[in-house]
Amino acid sequence: MSSGLGGLRLAGTQTLALARRSLNNERRQLVSIMPGLVFPLMMAAVYSQQFGRALALPGFPEVDSFLSFILPGSIIQAVSFGGTTAGTELALDIENGFFDRLMASPVARVPILLGRLGGTAVVAAGKASFIVAVFLIFGVTIKGGIAGTVIIIATAALLVLAIGGLAQIMAIRTQSQEAVSATFPLIFVSIFMSSAFFPTALMSGWYQKLAENNPITWTIDPVRRLVIEGWSASDALQSLGVPAALAVITIMGAVRTLNTKLKAG
Amino acid sequence: MTMNELSASTRVAWAVCIRGMQRIRARPVLIIPTVIMPVVLVVSFSGSFSSLTRIDGYGTDNIYNWMAPYAALQGAVFAGIGGVGSVADDIENGFFDRLLLTPGSHSALLVGTVGYSALRAFLPTTAVLLISLLIGGLTIPGGLLGLITLYLAAASMAMVFCLTGLVIVYKLKSHRSLMLVQVLAFGALFISVGQVPLSFMQGWLHTAARLNPVSNVLELARQGFLGQVAWQTTWPGLVALAAMITVTGFFARRGLYRLTP
Numbered sequence: 001m002s003s004g005l006g007g008l009r010l011a012g013t014q015t016l017a018l019a020r021r022s023l024n025n026e027r028r029q030l031v032s033i034m035p036g037l038v039f040p041l042m043m044a045a046v047y048s049q050q051f052g053r054a055l056a057l058p059g060f061p062e063v064d065s066f067l068s069f070i071l072p073g074s075i076i077q078a079v080s081f082g083g084t085t086a087g088t089e090l091a092l093d094i095e096n097g098f099f100d101r102l103m104a105s106p107v108a109r110v111p112i113l114l115g116r117l118g119g120t121a122v123v124a125a126g127k128a129s130f131i132v133a134v135f136l137i138f139g140v141t142i143k144g145g146i147a148g149t150v151i152i153i154a155t156a157a158l159l160v161l162a163i164g165g166l167a168q169i170m171a172i173r174t175q176s177q178e179a180v181s182a183t184f185p186l187i188f189v190s191i192f193m194s195s196a197f198f199p200t201a202l203m204s205g206w207y208q209k210l211a212e213n214n215p216i217t218w219t220i221d222p223v224r225r226l227v228i229e230g231w232s233a234s235d236a237l238q239s240l241g242v243p244a245a246l247a248v249i250t251i252m253g254a255v256r257t258l259n260t261k262l263k264a265g
Numbered sequence: 266m267t268m269n270e271l272s273a274s275t276r277v278a279w280a281v282c283i284r285g286m287q288r289i290r291a292r293p294v295l296i297i298p299t300v301i302m303p304v305v306l307v308v309s310f311s312g313s314f315s316s317l318t319r320i321d322g323y324g325t326d327n328i329y330n331w332m333a334p335y336a337a338l339q340g341a342v343f344a345g346i347g348g349v350g351s352v353a354d355d356i357e358n359g360f361f362d363r364l365l366l367t368p369g370s371h372s373a374l375l376v377g378t379v380g381y382s383a384l385r386a387f388l389p390t391t392a393v394l395l396i397s398l399l400i401g402g403l404t405i406p407g408g409l410l411g412l413i414t415l416y417l418a419a420a421s422m423a424m425v426f427c428l429t430g431l432v433i434v435y436k437l438k439s440h441r442s443l444m445l446v447q448v449l450a451f452g453a454l455f456i457s458v459g460q461v462p463l464s465f466m467q468g469w470l471h472t473a474a475r476l477n478p479v480s481n482v483l484e485l486a487r488q489g490f491l492g493q494v495a496w497q498t499t500w501p502g503l504v505a506l507a508a509m510i511t512v513t514g515f516f517a518r519r520g521l522y523r524l525t526p
Contacts, residue, residue: 042455049470050461053320185302192309198316207312 011108018107018115019122025089026082026123036081036127040074041134047197059201063228068140072152072223073196075131076216079124079156080163080187086116087167087180094175103262113254117164121157128156144226144236151236152223158243159219163187165250172257195220218242274373281364281377285351286384296388299347303340303389304396307332311401314460322464324491329401333393334415334487335459338422338479340389342450345423346443348382349430353440365525375431375514375521382427383420390419403490411489414499418486421506422479426450428513435520453479478505 026033048066055066063069090113093099102112132142132149142149170180193207194200194216203211211217219242222235229235289296311328318326325331355361364374394415397403405411430446456470457479466474474480485502488494 042452046455046470049468050466051317052467053465054317057316057319059316185298185305189305189309192313198313202316203312204315207308207315211312 007108011111014107014111015114015118018111019118022086022089022116022119023122026085026119033082033123033127036078037130039081040077040131043077043197044070044074044135051198054198054202057202060199061224061228064141065139067135067138068228069199069224070197071132071135071140071142071227072220073191074135075128075152075156075223076159076196076220077188077191078127078131079160080184080191082120082123082127083160083163083187084167084180084184085123086120086160086164087169087171087183088177090116090168091171091175091177091180094171095177109258109262110255113165113168113251113258116168117161117251120164121160124160125153125157128153140227142227143230145231148226148231148236151226151239155219155223155239155243158240158247162243162246162250165247165252165254168254169250169257172254172261190214190216195224215242215246270370273368274370274376277367277373278377278380281374282380282384285348285378285381288351289385296344296347296385299340299344299385300389300392302343303336303393306339307336307393307397308400310336310460311397317461317465320465322462324462327402327404329397329403330490331487332460333397333401333403334418334490335454335483337390337393337415337419338483338486339454339459340393341386341419341423342426342454343447344385344389345382345426346430346446346450348378348385348423348427349434349443349446350440351381352378352431353434353438353443356434356438357440361524371521371525372518375428375517378431379424379427382423386419386423387416390416405489406492407489407494410494414489414494414502415486418482418502418506421510422482425506425509425513428510428517431517432513432520435517435524453477458483478509481505 044067047070051066054060055063055069061069090099093102099112103109132152136142142152144151167180167183170183171177174180194211194214196216200208200211200217219239222232222239225232225235226239307329310332314332315328317323318328318331323331352361355364365371367374394403407414426446429449430443433442433446434440436442456473457477458474463471463474463480481501482505483502484498485506488498
């Protein structure tokens with residue numbers, strides 16, 4: 001029992017050390033964070049000025065402004081920009097041989113993956129806080145209060161864990177930064193084909209079905225209700241639960257892919 | 266310029282243009298993002314914002330008639346920027362220095378690259394039209410003239426952003442610098458009448474989109490999909506294109522001649 005706890009503590013320490021390394025890398029490349037902040041803010045600025053009339057459409061949720069409606073979409077768009085970093089950096093470690101040295105060291109396998117993901121999740125939480133702050137300055141009120149705001153930021157971090165896990169699977173399989181980066185457009189498209197920028201109730205046909213069954217919609221809709229309607233424990237649970245479940249699936253997939261790869265030699 | 270010099274320059278421009286097209290044939294993967302991206306955009310924009318057509322004054326009851334020309338121009342712009350990619354590669358690997366030693370006017374290198382970019386623009390434009398016809402029921406009330414104005418606008422926008430890319434690449438001499446042009450292109454298209462008419466916009470966006478020459482080009486490209494082609498919608502677009510090509514062409518030519526040893 002005590003050796004089990006000791007092993008867990010050691011894995012925790014290793015994960016923290018590798019997460020710190022990942023954060024240091026992010027800090028050295030602060031410029032690369034900029035597009036992830038500028039593009040969503042620009043889209044929000046433009047959409048809030050051009051979709052004002054859409055608020056009167058029957059089926060559009062009651063909101064104070066389009067900015068309130070688009071806040072969750074902007075956050076998810078912002079964090080998705082760096083979401084694949086955990087994968088691209090893992091691919092870089094594989095390309096430059098650092099990964100092999102980690103494998104030869106007494107570091108457990110899971111912390112190697114979790115450390116990277118931890119770093120990107122912290123950055124995602126920072127980005128989400130920044131976006132929320134900008135929206136608050138421009139008059140958006142988060143009706144779910146401080147608790148709702150914390151849930152929104154935590155949701156962003158969890159979603160990045162899910163995206164990062166997927167990117168790590170790609171990194172281990174392809175061992176190429178370029179291939180991992182190529183997954184970003186897929187994520188961008190899945191955000192667009194969701195309720196991120198417009199309510200699914202106002203879509204039609206196969207596109208509406210696609211958007212309604214998109215896990216990004218399942219994440220965004222409860223977050224949006226926390227913003228425009230107010231606090232609700234079930235919305236908080238759903239907004240955290242969906243990305244958490246996705247994160248568990250993708251991270252387990254990454255661990256499994258790594259084990260298979262190592263067994264194959 | 267004598268007839269012989271003109272003939273030599275034409276041959277160089279043609280060779281540069283053909284070399285670009287052969288590059289696509291040799292590596293089709295280079296053109297795939299240029300074709301796929303606008304197709305995905307037309308489907309996403311039309312799917313997400315289809316209900317906008319229910320608002321009075323949108324101009325059409327089929328969202329694809331509004332979004333297809335916008336996505337086609339986006340594809341054309343990125344096709345134009347992609348055309349500069351071959352020049353950036355040539356500069357990085359030193360082949361461009363050898364091209365500068367070819368006989369005739371150096372402007373032929375510029376003309377050839379711009380021609381190649383304009384031709385590239387036909388691929389995404391056609392792909393967007395086909396997909397919109399197949400899944401969106403796109404109609405062209407303006408008929409053949411409507412199609413001609415769209416293709417003209419697409420090829421010209423590819424030229425404008427190819428020239429813009431050349432200004433940057435001649436100056437910074439790296440492939441990576443094309444990111445700057447992509448950001449510029451994204452901004453120019455986004456702050457325009459791309460997704461909604463001017464009457465839907467408010468505040469700073471209304472002013473910015475009205476002053477943005479890309480709005481005039483979009484109206485030129487889109488008119489045949491909303492109704493008949495009319496001269497009063499055509500000429501502002503043509504003037505905007507001519508002005509943008511003149512200005513970017515001037516700076517690109519100056520950048521090229523500064524590279525000449």
